[in-house]
Amino acid sequence: MVQYRQTHLDASFGALGDSTRRGVLEQLGRGDASISALAERFQMTLTGMKKHVGVLEQAGFVTTEKVGRVRTCKLGLRGLKEEAAWIERYRQLWAARFDALDVVAQELKQKEIAHGRKKRK
Amino acid sequence: MVQYRQTHLDASFGALGDSTRRGVLEQLGRGDASISALAERFQMTLTGMKKHVGVLEQAGFVTTEKVGRVRTCKLGLRGLKEEAAWIERYRQLWAARFDALDVVAQELKQKEIAHGRKKRK
DNA sequence: CGTATACTGAACCTGATGGTTCAGTATAGA
DNA sequence: TCTATACTGAACCATCAGGTTCAGTATACG
Numbered sequence A, B: 001m002v003q004y005r006q007t008h009l010d011a012s013f014g015a016l017g018d019s020t021r022r023g024v025l026e027q028l029g030r031g032d033a034s035i036s037a038l039a040e041r042f043q044m045t046l047t048g049m050k051k052h053v054g055v056l057e058q059a060g061f062v063t064t065e066k067v068g069r070v071r072t073c074k075l076g077l078r079g080l081k082e083e084a085a086w087i088e089r090y091r092q093l094w095a096a097r098f099d100a101l102d103v104v105a106q107e108l109k110q111k112e113i114a115h116g117r118k119k120r121k
Numbered sequence C: 001c002g003t004a005t006a007c008t009g010a011a012c013c014t015g016a017t018g019g020t021t022c023a024g025t026a027t028a029g030a
Numbered sequence D: 001t002c003t004a005t006a007c008t009g010a011a012c013c014a015t016c017a018g019g020t021t022c023a024g025t026a027t028a029c030g
Helices: A004-017 A019-030 A035-041 A046-060 A081-114 B006-016 B019-030 B035-041 B046-058 B082-101 B101-114
Strands: A060-066 A070-075 B063-065 B070-075
Touching: A004 A019, A004 A046, A004 A081, A004 B006, A004 B019, A019 A035, A019 A046, A019 A060, A019 A070, A019 B082, A035 A046, A035 A070, A046 A060, A070 B082, A081 B019, A081 B070, A081 B082, B006 B019, B006 B046, B006 B082, B019 B035, B019 B046, B019 B063, B019 B070, B035 B046, B035 B070, B046 B063, B063 B101
Parallel strands: none
Antiparallel strands: A060 A070, B063 B070
């Protein structure tokens, strides 16, 4: 049903589900950085960092460009637009769900009143 | 620095990084459901679904209650507030980053002009 | 040229994930 | 009481994730 391009959200939420990668995004927010700078900053090997950057790149959150020996990483143009949209949609869904519960709660309250119950709040 | 409760975001973004689990959230948005109902809906074993629900519960997105034989799952009270906040923060970071790059801004402007688009900025 | 730097890729390791089956336990209902 | 339902837990399996090491390749620079 809503299965068509879920893979994309899989990739992006998956990419965000790692604190090192969120840290890298934060770092890149402060300025572009090379793989080795990021590796040093997060205390891991170049190879390890390169994998993380690869994941972020795959998800569309960063882009990289190699000039000479150095591969520079920067925030991608895509940003977090779709993820924000997804989350917002679900926040509304949540709200709607609990609005419904509020109605139920109100009904219960009415019943309580009808039954003469003065339950304190 | 912002390392203290990152584990929490790891769990929640991790939980969202699976289309079955996002599907379960959507389903629960339409109404509470038992484990077996969800298992059937997503065509997997009870045990498999129970694990997914466990992950969502761990992340705070759903709560469950067992009455008699049936464990009923519903959306948790926590919602996606913190995740939305995180994403929003980074969207601003993104925006700030690209505001700083007037080169890009100029390029976009040029394109707009080239395409005769009068989009206001 | 020679050497240090910056990355790349393959191979490997360990633990987590997403699933299954199978053998229970507990409860609902005839 | 008997049986079907609904879940639970342990065990297993294949694959992926996050990391490493090691052996390259390409480039900067004295």
